[in-house]
Amino acid sequence: MIRVLIADDHHVVRRGLLFFLKTQKDIEVVGEAKNGIEAVELVETLRPDIVLMDLVMPEMDGIQATKRIKMRWPEVYVLMLTSFSDKDHVLPAIEAGASGYQLKDIEPDELVNSIRQIMRGENTIHPEATTQLEEGLREEENKPHVQNPLTPREQDVLAELTKGKSNREIASSLFVTEKTVKTHISNLFTKLQVQDRTQAALYAVKHGLTEGSGQ
The missing domain is CATH 3.40.50.2300 (Response regulator)
Known part of the structure; x- marks a missing residue:
């Protein structure tokens, strides 16, 4: 039955x-x-x-x-x-x-x-x-982050950015320089096809990208 x-x-x-x-x-x-x-x-x-x-x-x-x-x-x-x-x-x-x-x-x-x-x-x-x-x-499949996969470090930066952190705070959290953070953020804007930090954060929340890579 x-x-x-x-x-x-x-x-x-x-x-x-x-x-x-x-x-x-x-x-x-x-x-x-x-x-x-x-x-x-x-x-x-x-x-x-x-x-x-x-x-x-x-x-x-x-x-x-x-x-x-x-x-x-x-x-x-x-x-x-x-x-x-x-x-x-x-x-x-x-x-x-x-x-x-x-x-x-x-x-x-x-x-x-x-x-x-x-x-x-x-x-x-x-x-x-x-x-x-x-x-x-x-x-x-057509979403920007699927077509242009983020590197583990870019994922980490995006996760920190989503928390509202400044470049200096992100650099401190990830043990990198502010210049490195700026480069990653610039790459994120290009890959996710967004114009600013707010749009990047919203994109991350909408598509479940708020967690870091864990690496």
């Missing part, structure tokens, strides 16, 4: 899924959650094989819940079941660890097939979501 947990804040959606999945001989619905916090709690107590996870829910959304579930119970699969197919939702869901991404207009039989596919270790993503995922990945 495939043990399924349904996580959705809409009672009607949960009822509909429960009603249909009960007709499947190899599927057992073991619980229902109406938000992400409940989903995490129920995974801990019920240990389902797979969670049908809504994306937008109160208290904790599906992406945060998926991250927590996959961090603590990596063997539990998550299938996103949502109304959103844009890359701003698809990419974070896949990055959070979801094994599948389907839209709520999916045919019931297709949904069951998706559940079975995931249990066989296969990923299953709605065609619309796949298109958005590919576009998002292309955009990622």
Whole structure:
């Protein structure tokens, strides 16, 4: 039996899924959650094989819940079941660890097939979501810091710059001269295609570059 947990804040959606999945001989619905916090709690107590996870829910959304579930119970699969197919939702869901991404207009039989596919270790993503995922990945590849990778030292300087430090403070922190810091900052502006320190700091925050290289 495939043990399924349904996580959705809409009672009607949960009822509909429960009603249909009960007709499947190899599927057992073991619980229902109406938000992400409940989903995490129920995974801990019920240990389902797979969670049908809504994306937008109160208290904790599906992406945060998926991250927590996959961090603590990596063997539990998550299938996103949502109304959103844009890359701003698809990419974070896949990055959070979801094994599948389907839209709520999916045919019931297709949904069951998706559940079975995931249990066989296969990923299953709605065609619309796949298109958005590919576009998002292309955009990622075109970002300045991907096309022009930063050196470890440039990463360190950027991390310090993001903390609002002056050239003198950065030089002191990294045990280099101010002249060296200026050179690195000039290179950073060119590589990241930014005009000043504020833009560089914003870029770093937006793209997760606020940590140094660790070297």
